[in-house]
Amino acid sequence: MFYFPVNPAAKNAGNITRALGFLEYFKKRNLEVDFVSEKYWGIYTPEGIAELKATGLVNEVHLLEWKPKKKNPITYFFGYKLKNKSFVRKINPKGAVFNRVTLYLQQQFNELLLKKHYDYILISYAFWADLIYKNPLAAKSLTIIDTHDLESSQFQHEEGFDVGVALGDELRRLELYDQVWAISPEESYFFSQFLGNRVKYIPMMLPDPIPVTPNSNPEFDLVYVASDNPKNIMSAAWFFDHVYPLISPDARLAVVGKITSHVPENLPNVTLIPYVEHLETIYTNARVALSPMLEGTGVKVKVVEALSHGLPVVCTERGTDGLPFKSNNGCLVGETPAEFAGYVNQLLQDADLYKQQAEMAKNTFLQCFSAEEVSKRLDAALSIGR
Template sequence: MKKVLFFMPDNPLKKNAGNRTRALSMLDYFKSRNFEIDFVSEYYTGQWNASDIQAFEQSGLADKTYVIKKKPSKKNILFYLLFYKLPNFFYQNKAWFFPLNFPELVTLRFKRAFKKILESKDYDYIFINYASWATLVEDNPLAKKPVKIIDTHDFITAQLQRKVNIGSSFKEEIRRISLFDIALAISVEEQYIFSQFCKNKVALAPMMLDKPENRHSTEEKPFDLIYVASDNIHNQKSATWFFNKVYPLLPGNIHICIIGQINKHLSVKAPNIIAVNFAEDLSTYYQKAKVALCPMLTGTGTKIKVVEALSYGLPVVCNTRGIDGLIDKTNNGCLVSDDPVQFKNNILRLLTDDATYQQEAKNAAAAFNLNYEKEQCFKNLDTVFGIV
């Protein structure tokens, strides 16, 4: 039985963000291939508590669970300063004369704890999520033998471009990704960029989702539009654009269901808007909707909400940024425009022209089946990892 040490700073069971859903699918993959999985996370980053840890241990996703604190308690302030704060300052700022302009989230304390876990077992694979945690395997002799895999999730330099020196940030991001034997890119754009500069193997591993059981439900659909969005700066900007520029152009009888923490930032209140701050299971809502919205003006990487909508055979109306990361850019079930009037027209076309709707729904389902259906993606990962 192959053994994998799997690090993810967040709790994958809190399925309220695409990155957690992705980590969950990766754990499912290793479990389906009969791997022995030891899972490692960071207490504060993942906002873990005792019940969260117990729930994860009982989920069967991993054989052993480690949730480690990257810093000690401040109850003994002298100990905290002398044995954590001061050593960690020099560790995380060892290049402070020549700033990396790239996030370093690994503390000296956490790296030592991670090393102790590596000492406990002969692992075949080390799987790390995010380049900002890549230094967990750096300068560690115990990490030489296992196959080291990094799931990049996103192109971090692109996210930080307005805050840092792009050149030094990109150089450091490539250096960190190159510490691994295999780098997984979630989008074709990121696979292309990383493969141009990294010496290691860069493989495409798109978002992987189960095919819904009742994709073609014939029940009445009370929602004309569904909009799923978490609370981040990109969604805030995009939602503001949609409700200021597009929504006023739509007929008042179009019913919109908005799901997620983005609701906290929306001031629009109307009888045709249904707000759901959190949904444990999105499938019920997707099956009751006709068209999915993805207004997206900024941000990088694949938009998970788009892939989710495609999995239900829902046509998507989005901006250009909405199709970032998609393997197929055309005939994929998405109608794309950055112009508010055309965006509105795309919505109305799908809601009033049945022939167009049926064709785009067919395209959406086909794009999902070919590129993002979980079992198909698992077979592709077998090739990447050399599993027969």
Template structure:
């Protein structure tokens, strides 16, 4: 079995939860001895060095990076194949992330190789297949990652009916639609004719190992610097942080640190090589999300280490249970800080939530369960 996996960003970058999901999927293929070729989008964070590293770790067999072609390289092709079609479909531009030359480069990869399965990450990258003739024995899969219509609702020309219809129509070309949460499975399965498969973000169980590590971090906050995270970080540090003791040691991991004022008790780590080592040393994690959709990967990562999570209501999006899951949930900044203080100062309360984390993770996100689902999809043994 040969699989082509398109994922635009660098799976080795731990700054975003979606990258962790992509890397986890690559590890599944490696574990099952399935040959994988990876296609990504060239950027400062994703170059040939990263492709070589993925190959050296036997996570992929071949790697390709799509590169934006210069307009001057072929003026006729630029206008006929890219500029005019883009303008004609301008009302749907949010659902097409391709740049000049991407579709042709992707088609060439498919012409030069034979694949049994093609996996496309995110619906807005499905136009990569516009110029591809689907083989009778080839299976197309889209890994949605998220409910994209909701992500676009703040755009000036947003129209719910038009956006949602477009998202569903793009899914219809695939033989299987992967979702990461039950909410999305319920929603999409009402409209998509193809099977909708729940493929959760499974992780190794690190709870026992983490419990043996000295906890030098009271509070860990992991996030990238997208719009939703910036808004959430501002809320936490302006509204909840003032209620916390200045003795609490807080570690912030990821580019969100670029948007946080300097505090004496806050350590900013824009990049870490091994995020697991940070989690192992942490007592509590926070996820103060105020907007955004889909499962919060950082919440699942925290649970995989047995760490109780203090979060807002958006933080438990996509979780099968909204209670009894090791997450303490509130949108009230005062109560948010109270939860943190109680976890740090009440050993019995901490133990109770830790046990809830352990049971919930093992029942829902242990990597063995996700592998069983993927085995059913790929008929792997």
């Protein structure tokens, strides 16, 4: 069983890239997968479910409801709401990171386990970790939590957040599992201080890019790919307000993704591309990737994607989060606008520096994030012989 709350068919975020990597791996290892998701978050249609099953990546698709339909207000209140309030209070201390497990969600999850035994139960995110809390139906399965991130860090600015309570409760949730999969070496180190050798470092896994003839005259000098979450919006504002004016005016920049709606209009040599079906078409038509992240934890998937295509990356220190190598990795780190812009200009002007960084980028990907290398880690974690 693979529990992942978002529809993997969307293919529009790093967490989905990770989920698809796992599904591809399971298929190659002839593991039959029942895919379980939360209906509200996944935004599924009957056509989308059929399309997902047609890929051969999953056997069955089960969509769980967060709460029952309110057919009768009185029955709903006394038959569910009061019981759920008591249920949630037991597992969700005040000040902790929000817990997505409700009584109704738990009941549906348990129904699946009653119908079928699973050798492996893989749950994504600590938000849903308590699905196996004191759950005898999961006792004979190898239980795995894929953390994706340190959630307490992500929500530390939320109202009512208590760092001590949140960290303690997050570790309590992870301790329920036989294995804890961490996406970055930093998080693997942190979790292992409390959870020991049950923590497994499972990096982001990307397929090797399809070999193409290098474009000797790419359309873009620079590419900046990002979604429009709050931290990306803040980072884009810093970049365009303080870094962009220092970059060579001749540099041609492609901005790709939902972040385009937060880019100043009519900037010279800036092309806005809100959506592209295949990012490879952009990466193979650019020279340098940018990642001006100011905040955020966990591996930056867009950085890894750029490295996989042999693109040097100019980033802030946050852009190297999740990279096992902190130097000689294909990334040049600039913390100030002048440093950041300086590295961009150097890469565009210095052919030797560019070649050196491009080779480091490709080597970092092959050694750390390629499907072949990450599959070895998964084989060891799941005790699968090749």
